[in-house]
Amino acid sequence: MRWVEEGGAAERAGIEKGDLIVAAAGEPVARVDELQPRLDAAAGGTLELTVLRGTDERVVTVELEGVAA
Numbered sequence: 001m002r003w004v005e006e007g008g009a010a011e012r013a014g015i016e017k018g019d020l021i022v023a024a025a026g027e028p029v030a031r032v033d034e035l036q037p038r039l040d041a042a043a044g045g046t047l048e049l050t051v052l053r054g055t056d057e058r059v060v061t062v063e064l065e066g067v068a069a
Helices: 009-013 032-041
Strands: 020-024 046-053 056-063
Touching (some): 009 056
Antiparallel strands (some): 020 046
């Protein structure tokens, strides 16, 4: 992540600046254009993201705002 909005969904899930999102809902993502449709589809619900921080991999659940698609 280049930046994490203070108080935003990512920060609340424990994502930090510099983390690399490598999967969403168990499906690999390599670029932001692969991630964005999954975030949009999960709007108003939750989405599990696999995050790489240094050499540590963790799964976090992000509570997304907005209206579900």
